[in-house]
Amino acid sequence: MYHLNMEERLRKLKDLREKGINPYPYKFEKTHNFSEIKENFEKLNQSETVVTTAGRILTIRGHGKTAFATLSDENTQLQIYLRRDRLNEKFELFKLFDLGDFIGIKGTVFKTRTGEITVLVDEFSMLSKSLRPLPEKWHGLKDIELKYRKRYLDLIANPEVREFFKKRTALVNFIRQFLNQKGFLEVETPILQPIYGGAAAQPFKTFYNALQQEMYLRIADELYLKRLIVGGYEKVYEICRDFRNEGLDRFHNPEFTMIEAYEAYTDYEGMMELVEELFQFLVDNLLASSTIKFGDNETEIKKPFKRISYIDTLNKKVGFDILNASPEQIDNLCKELKIDYKGLSPGSKIDKIFSALVQKEIIEPTFITDYPKLISPLAKEHRKDKRLVERFELVIFGLELANAFSELNNPIEQRRRFEAQLAQHEEGIREIDEDFIEALEYGMPPTGGLGIGIDRLCMVLFGQPSIRDVILFPQLRKD
C-alpha cells in the first residue's frame, strides 16, 4: 500500500512531529489570496505590506541557501522565495516540505529579475503534509480512467478542469437567475418516491426499513411539480437529480441533473419562447460568441430556433404515413435501420426510427414539434390533430436538450393514457399514481411544462464530448 515514495514523506512527517510541529494544524488566517496579491502588487510593494497567504506547493527549485517554490490556490499560482539569510536556521525546515504540501507564508512582495511577482518569505508553516506524490507537473494527469475515478487528482493537476466545473456552476446559477427573474419559485420535491413516474425509464429500487416499504429513486419530478400547480403556485421549477437504471455511455450517466419548470396559463408555444429566451440569456452571459462547436460540427444559438414537425418530417423521410403504417411496414423499417425492435411498443419503434432518420441529422437548434400521442402520455392532445400531442423537443447536434408539453390536465383522459401505457407492458410505469390523478381531478389550470438536461446542455454549450467530462464524479464500475 505504501510505496517507496511515501516512506520518505512519512519520515519527514515523523521528523516534523519530533521538532514539535503539528503537520496538520487547525486554522490559518490569510490576509490575501494569490489573485489579490497579483492585482494589488504595486500598492503592496510600495507600502512594503506584509501579506499572509497559503496554498499547495506545486514545484520547488532549490539553490543551496535559497529556494523558489510555486504555490497554487483555488484560482491561480504564486511564486515564493525563501532565503537562508532572512530565515536563518528555520530555512532548514523547508527541507521537510514536499510537492503537494500545503504551506502558509508571511512576507513581502517583490518582482524578480524576470518580472515575476513573488513573495519574499519571512515566516512559513506546514498546514498539511501530503503523503503521496502528485501527478507530473508538466503533462498533468492524462489517464482518462484515473481522471474520472480520482477527480481530486485531475483537479489538482489540471487547473483547466477546476476552471471548467466553475463554468458548470455558473451555468446553473444563470438558469436560476433567469427563472427567478421571471417569477418562478424554486422548490424541492421527493427524490425517494413510493411510485415512480413522469418518464419512460427503469428506476433504482430501494427499501425503507421504517415503513417496511419499497421505494424508488425518482426518474423525473414531473408529477410532483404538477401537484404544486394544482396547489396554486403558478410558476415553479426544480433543479433535480434524477436516476435511471439504464445504460451508461458518452451521453448517459445513471444519475443526472434536470431542470423542470411549470408555468400555469400557458402552453407549449409559451415554453418554446421561454426556452429561446433562456438560451439567449445563457449565451450572452456565459459564452464569448453565439457560435458553439461539438465534435466536427458547429452552429449558432440564435432565436428564433428552427421548427419542424415530427410527423411531417418523418413521413417525408420514410415516404409513407407512419401513423397509418402496418406493423410489418414498421418492423421492416426497423430491420433496415438495424434497430433492435423486439419487445418495443409501436410508439417506441416509431420513435427509434425518428431518432435514427431525423434527430441524428439535426445540427442547428431545432424545435421538433407535435409528437405522436402514443409516446407522450403526459401531454395534451394536439388542438388540430387527435393523433398527436402538443409537445416539442429541442435538438442541437443531434442531442435532445429539452422536452416540453402543453400539460395534460384532463384527469379522465390522463387515467385512460396511463391505462393504455400499463396495457403496453412497456418500460415506464408499473402502477398508476392515483394520487396524481386525484390532484388533477381537483383541477389543474392549463399549464406549460419544460425539462432541460443540464449535463447535456453543459456538453453542448462548452463543447465537451463526453458526459463524464461535465460530471465531477461520473459513474464507473467498481475497480
Add this chain to the structure above:
RNA sequence: GGGUCGUUAGCUCAGUUGGCAGAGCAUCGGAUUUUUAAUCCGGUGGCCGCAGGUUCGAAUCCUGCACGACCCA
C-alpha cells in the same frame, strides 16, 4: 449485449524480428543566494492489469478474465 483499441515505475510515455526492463518528471544524496519544465553530478524505484497456454526463452505470440475508451445495438 457485439466489435475495435488500450492497460509497462508515483505521473507522462518508449520498448525493434520473441533474447538483460528503459527515458523524462517526481523521489533520495551532493553542488548551487533571482530560479521558473532551473542547472550540474551520483543513486533508489517494476506482479510489464490478472490467470493460463505456446516456447530453450514472453512486456512482446495465443486463450480467458478485469477495468477503461470509442463505435454499433
